[in-house]
Amino acid sequence: MTVIVLTLAIVLGTMAGAMLYGHRKTRAQSMTEWAVGGRRFGVIIFWFLNAGEIYTTFAVLGISGFAWAYGAPAYLAFTSVSLSATIGYWLMPRIWEAGRKHDLVTQADFFAHHYKATWLGVVVGVSGIAALIVYVQIQIVALSLIVRLTLGPEVSPTLAAIIAAAVMLAFVYVAGLRSAAFAAAVKDVLMVLIVVGLCTTVASKVGASSMLDVYRLAQDTHPGIGSFPGMKPEAGLSTVWLMTAALNVALGNWILPHLFQLCFAAGSRTTIRRNAIWQPIYSLSYFFIILLGFGALLAGTQPEGGDTNAVLLQFVSDSYPAWAVGLFAGTACLLALVPGSVLLLTAGSIFSRNVVLPFRPGLSERATLLISRASMIVFAGIAVWLTLGGSRSLVEIGLSAYAAIGMLAPGVFLAFLWPKANAPGIFAGIVAGYVALLLPQAQELWNTILPEWDHGLVAMGVDAIVAVVACLLFGMRKPAVPAAA
Structure with a gap:
């Protein structure tokens, strides 16, 4: 009961505060206000919202589970965040300037305007929505695990996934991007405090003398855990994999439609560049997250079915009192709700503006907004279906999303680097990229x-x-x- 009460208190309290904040600032009555926050986000709110896209269930539950299962390959988290910020320092201000100058709201708007091809905007919009749905799957997988931890294993995986999707939709439905920005600040502060708190006590749970001693014990107990290719060489997670995967994540990060859209929401170029300079500090938190994964391994944690995504939840549930489990579960819910709601919001914005509007140009602003909100329900349903049909780790799902959206990256970079880039050429590249990514024969090659x-x-x-x-x-x-x- 303590776990349920604390979890609900954190989630419902944050939802109430987020909605009040969104309404207090301004009601979301237009696509610009609802989708990009009126283009007025300052340094602090932009920091937390962008950090909210880094400090997610992918980072906390996914990376800790990856460390538990593989060891050193979890270091991917350290490299990808810093590389992404480096690229973002150059790329994000250019995206922001294009959005403000031409009143763009979505990534597909950018492609359609820059390449003067509405049809390309439709293609990019559909591709972006597909990648976003895969990324929403990460949040629903994690949130459904938390639902089952909180309510009990008698709740079926199907019902847990449906509950997760419903809560996520309710979270973003009223106030749009501003509500998510408020919640991002709350969950970041809470999760940093909780993760650090868990790490200061994890040594005593596994028989170590200090946090650093946990790493020593893990190395002594599982030789090779701290170096590549980790505990499972047959998985192929070598240094080559690390370098190529980290570069792919970094190049694709700002191409993800919701982060592209986040650039449009910034109030100034200075806001973006300050964020890019200081954001890599967040990668230091992965030291604690990987530590918890190693701690769970030393404690002999065995989640149901060997599910790597549930490792940290199971470890906390087994080793800590109910009040600590409740605080962790409630905050972990926010880790899924905040990015998940932004992902759905972005997918809805793209669908109405770049898939429906080109075929129904007479739609009013109100009708466009209603279509955006209605489409989110469909996209959440598809993500639930994907969740029930797969059993991959959160890290693997995340890398799939980055691979999918990476097919749009050349079109973005060439737009700012090469005046000769044109719509037919970019489209040809996208088609070839998806063939190279999805065709089984290409995978074998x-x-x-x-x-x-x-x-x-x-x-x-x-x-x-x-x-x-x-x-x-x-x-x-x-x-x-x-x-x-």
Whole structure:
């Protein structure tokens, strides 16, 4: 009962505060206000909302479970955040400037406007929504695990996933991006305090003398855990995998439609650049998260069915009192709700503006907003279906999402780097990239000639090469000159 009460108190209290905050600032009556917060986010609110997209269930539950299962490959989290911020320092201000200058709301708006091709905006919109739904799956997987921990194993996985999706929809439905920004600040502060609190006591739970001693014990008990390829060499998670996966995540991070849209919400270029400078500090928190994964391994934690996603939840449940479990479960709910709600909001915005509106240009602002909100229900339902049909780790699902959205990366980078980039060439690159990523024969080829490389990065490279060549070819085609009368 203590666990349920504390979990509900944290979630419902944060939801109430988020909605009040969103309404107090301004009611979301337009797409611009609802989807990009009126383009007025300052340094603090932008920091927490962007950090909210880093400090998620992928980071806390996914990385700790990855450390428990594989060891050193969990270090991916350290490298990808810092590389992403480095690229973001250059890329984000350019995205922001384009959005403000041309009144853009979604990533697909950018493609349609820059390449002067509404049809390309539709293609990019559909691709972006697909990647977002995969990313929503991460949050629903995690949130359903927390639901079952809180309410008991008698709650079926199907019901838990449906409850998770319903809570996520309720979270964002009223106030849009501003509500998520408020909740991001609450959950970041709570989770940092809780993770540090757990880490200061984890040594006593596993027979170690200090936090650093936990690492020593893990190495002595499981030789090779702290170096590549980790505890399962057959998994192919080598240093080559680390470098290519980290680069793929970094190049694709700001291409994710919700983070692209977040750039539009910033109040100034300075806000974005300050955020990029200081955001890598968040990667230091992974020291504590990986520590907890190693602690769970030393404690002999065995989640139901060997589910790596549930390792940290099971460890806390087994080793700590009910009040600590309740605080952790409630805060972990926010880790899923905040990014999940932003993902759904972004998918809804793209669907109404870039998939429906091109075919129904006469839709009013109100109708567009209603379509956005209604479509979120459908997308959440698809994510629930994917959740019930798969059993991959949160890290693996996350890398799949980055691989999928990476096919749009060449189109974004070339837009700012190469004036000759054109819509047909970018489209050709996207098609080639998805073929290289999804075709089974292509997967076999990459495994043969580029063993242990992240397939997402390989497919992005194919995309970029084809896009450049196709842009050159299409650029050579000159319009026909009408014959003289």
